[in-house]
Amino acid sequence: MANSNKNNEKNAKSSSLLDTFSLPLVNEKMNAFSRMANVIAEAIFIVNDEGVIEMINPLGAKFFGAPQEALVGQKWFSFLHERYREQYEYLFLNWNQNIELPLSHGPKEVLVERADRTWLEVDLSVSCLPASITESAPFYVGVMHSLTKHKSEYGELRRLASTDHLTGLANRHNLEKTLQKSWLECLNTDQAISLILIDVDYFKLFNDQYGHVNGDKCLQKIAKTIEQCLPANDCMAARYGGEEFAVILPRLPSVSAEIVAKDIQNQINILKFSELGLPSTFRVSVSQGIATEFGGRYRTSEALICAADTALYRAKSEGRNRISISL
Numbered sequence: 001m002a003n004s005n006k007n008n009e010k011n012a013k014s015s016s017l018l019d020t021f022s023l024p025l026v027n028e029k030m031n032a033f034s035r036m037a038n039v040i041a042e043a044i045f046i047v048n049d050e051g052v053i054e055m056i057n058p059l060g061a062k063f064f065g066a067p068q069e070a071l072v073g074q075k076w077f078s079f080l081h082e083r084y085r086e087q088y089e090y091l092f093l094n095w096n097q098n099i100e101l102p103l104s105h106g107p108k109e110v111l112v113e114r115a116d117r118t119w120l121e122v123d124l125s126v127s128c129l130p131a132s133i134t135e136s137a138p139f140y141v142g143v144m145h146s147l148t149k150h151k152s153e154y155g156e157l158r159r160l161a162s163t164d165h166l167t168g169l170a171n172r173h174n175l176e177k178t179l180q181k182s183w184l185e186c187l188n189t190d191q192a193i194s195l196i197l198i199d200v201d202y203f204k205l206f207n208d209q210y211g212h213v214n215g216d217k218c219l220q221k222i223a224k225t226i227e228q229c230l231p232a233n234d235c236m237a238a239r240y241g242g243e244e245f246a247v248i249l250p251r252l253p254s255v256s257a258e259i260v261a262k263d264i265q266n267q268i269n270i271l272k273f274s275e276l277g278l279p280s281t282f283r284v285s286v287s288q289g290i291a292t293e294f295g296g297r298y299r300t301s302e303a304l305i306c307a308a309d310t311a312l313y314r315a316k317s318e319g320r321n322r323i324s325i326s327l
């Protein structure tokens with residue numbers, strides 16, 4: 001740090017306790033800035049032209065997971081993940097050669113290594129403090145925002161946006177997006193892709209007889225059963241609409257899709273609803289329509305859905321609790 005004169009020593013001594021972990025800064029304005037940074041609810045650190053931490057506020061120290069006194073005097077690059085370290089070192093070097101320019105960088109997402117060797121994702125902004133404050137060699141101020149909370153909230157929002165609230169299965173939007181992706185993957189690798197549309201039989205009657213709340217619980221049980229029948233991780237079960245479900249079966253030809261549909265039919269046929277107070281003999285059934293793309297039969301994934309829907313309609317009209325395959 002630049003030479004400390006008598007004034008600096010006096011200032012350093014008269015600083016608040018929060019300042020005691022900072023090296024004495026160059027002048028009264030810098031000390032005032034440092035005192036202010038100490039009480040700001042943002043993670044802030046000040047570094048000199050060599051990248052050495054001169055001052056770090058309590059929240060900043062918390063981000064690095066070390067006491068303020070342990071951080072002052074260390075090079076701040078050393079806390080960055082190596083992916084960013086070189087980039088910031090280079091940037092800093094450039095800045096020092098152009099100190100007359102009012103430089104500002106970020107916010108940029110970086111990974112900071114904490115003292116316990118865990119990583120913290122932060123948004124980092126680094127700016128050059130104006131010469132009117134520093135009055136001598138350049139100083140830089142870094143401001144950090146933790147992204148951990150934002151990321152987990154964003155993840156939760158994404159999950160909610162793609163999930164059906166009642167059943168926990170993928171929603172229709174998610175289904176259509178996934179189908180399009182699987183469709184392209186299967187077509188590009190000359191593999192089949194099958195789609196099953198599943199509709200609960202006489203469900204209006206169920207609601208009318210046992211109530212809407214029980215109807216919801218019945219849909220939840222059916223959804224869980226369908227999910228348990230999926231043959232592979234890249235298959236997807238979704239709620240397509242009211243009492244209608246869909247299953248995407250990448251890489252499965254029609255004959256394999258029919259085996260999955262039969263399994264779904266059997267598992268649903270043996271479901272019991274005694275916990276809902278329904279008679280032990282009560283049973284539900286579903287009708288299913290299967291369509292398979294292989295060798296350019298359908299032009300688009302929407303056409304595949306239409307074909308499965310037509311097959312489902314046929315399964316309904318032929319008596320329900322049936323599986324119909326697109327002709």
Ligand SMILES: Nc1nc2c(ncn2[C@@H]2O[C@H](COP(=O)(O)OP(=O)(O)OP(=O)(O)O)[C@@H](O)[C@H]2O)c(=O)[nH]1
Pocket residue numbers: 166199200201202203204205207211212213214215216219241242243316320
């Ligand atoms: N409880 C409950 N019922 C729903 C939900 N979504 C749709 N339904 C009901 O599902 C029923 C569907 O009725 P319909 O389309 O007439 O079909 P269905 O009675 O199942 O007869 P088929 O499909 O011809 O066998 C309606 O009564 C809707 O209110 C839901 O989220 N919860």
